[in-house]
Amino acid sequence: MRAIDKGGSPYKEIDEYQDAIPYLEKKIGLYCSYCEMSIKHVPEVEHKISRKNGGDWTAWSNLLLGCKYCNTRKAAKITPQNVGEYLWPDSDNTAVAFSYTNGIPKVNEDILSALDPTGICCEKAKNRYEMVGLGNIPIQKDDKDRRATSRNSAFIKARESLEGWRQIKDAPETYKSVMKTQIMITAVAEGFFSVWMTVFADEPQILQALIESFPGTNGAYYGKDGKIKKIM
Numbered sequence: 001m002r003a004i005d006k007g008g009s010p011y012k013e014i015d016e017y018q019d020a021i022p023y024l025e026k027k028i029g030l031y032c033s034y035c036e037m038s039i040k041h042v043p044e045v046e047h048k049i050s051r052k053n054g055g056d057w058t059a060w061s062n063l064l065l066g067c068k069y070c071n072t073r074k075a076a077k078i079t080p081q082n083v084g085e086y087l088w089p090d091s092d093n094t095a096v097a098f099s100y101t102n103g104i105p106k107v108n109e110d111i112l113s114a115l116d117p118t119g120i121c122c123e124k125a126k127n128r129y130e131m132v133g134l135g136n137i138p139i140q141k142d143d144k145d146r147r148a149t150s151r152n153s154a155f156i157k158a159r160e161s162l163e164g165w166r167q168i169k170d171a172p173e174t175y176k177s178v179m180k181t182q183i184m185i186t187a188v189a190e191g192f193f194s195v196w197m198t199v200f201a202d203e204p205q206i207l208q209a210l211i212e213s214f215p216g217t218n219g220a221y222y223g224k225d226g227k228i229k230k231i232m
Helices: 017-028 068-074 109-115 120-131 147-168 173-190 193-199 204-213
Strands: 044-047 063-066
Touching: 017 044, 017 063, 044 068, 063 068, 109 120, 147 173, 147 193, 173 193, 173 204, 193 204
Parallel strands: none
Antiparallel strands: 044 063
């Protein structure tokens, strides 16, 4: 799950929470803050602490962007009392908390347990995973969740892009630059930042370009080689 840096509030006051959409788009891009899917239609402003449970209607600190699938599953489950029981992409290193081998999201239990022997971080990651059904694979006909399908599409395109990059990465810089640009165009359009980072795990040039190309990615959680820092 992409760790993001929203920065300080870009506005003093807004009348409706929907008014925050252009600010959120500029700061973190039109991607779901949880599953990382590119939001192709109307983005949904996601309240970390639900409005039903007293969450601030327009406060920048309480707002993220969500796809309809994650937003629907999260619903009104977060309260001021349990908000600390979950990892949040704008305040925690969610990048180290989940893995995306073969494009499938899982909780990095071993890494989190090593970082925090108390098990609290691991439990928070599991709570986040389960809350939005991050690994949901639709089985029932009435389950319209398209996250897995879209994520797999991104995974396939990332693998194809990797093959192209490997064929040209020793070529003159001009050719490499063109290929890198094309990879970034595809990645930014597809979304699923963590999938691309996993597929290109051994290609530091592309890792750094991905971090720079996806708006609001929190670079503090990555090294100069683009690798995720094992910190919380």
